[in-house]
Amino acid sequence: MENKLEFTEKQRFTQWWLWLLLSAVMIYAIYNYIEDRQYFSTLELTLSIALPILIIILFLSLRLETKIDEHGISVRFFPFQITFRYYPWKNIKKAYVRKYSPLGEYGGWGIRLGLFGTGKAYNVKGNQGLQIILNNEKKVLIGTQKQNELKSYLENLKKV
Known part of the structure; x- marks a missing residue:
């Protein structure tokens, strides 16, 4: 099963x-x-x-939707993105939850391109996010309001 x-x-x-x-x-x-x-x-x-x-x-x-499973991470910022942007685990070097500054690092909320190599961000509020570093060193940050649940999920996923 x-x-x-x-x-x-x-x-x-x-x-x-x-x-x-x-x-x-x-x-x-x-x-x-x-x-x-x-x-x-x-x-x-x-x-x-x-x-x-x-x-x-x-x-x-407007809504930010995140889905993570054993195959990868999917994110979309509806209605600007109708389909999910998919990041398979095989293309992800590292993924972890971290504190960030929406204004300082990304200039605000929404779909943002960060300054000084911080990469792309999808966020609507708060200062906690899932930091993804891809194999090609590009960075994506997805804001979260469920940081503890997300941390636990990522830890359990490693055991799968």
Whole structure:
């Protein structure tokens, strides 16, 4: 019987300050329309209200998904990536959980290209991630909110 161990994680942008900022932008746009409605064209009205709504819808649909099994690591940042990016274990030199600085190392959150050789990052919040070093020395960091579970999973996977 084959061992079907799998680690999965789905993350979303749930930071209160982000939702407060998005809501404030929308309220500001509506307030400006009410105060200066005689100066707004139909296009300006549409953009000032629809654009913040579309941005909120985008943030509601964003999610970082990670799947790890005995074959490799898969990650996607939906809706920007429809299919998973797959890293087979045979192409991975090292994988471990570490603390990182989203702003300092990668310039923020999302799908990011890091500075000074830190590689690519997929993250939505926090400062813990799965650091992958590929055989070709390229680096990929995947943010996690389940660092203890992920550490245990990686340790158990080595025994499989």
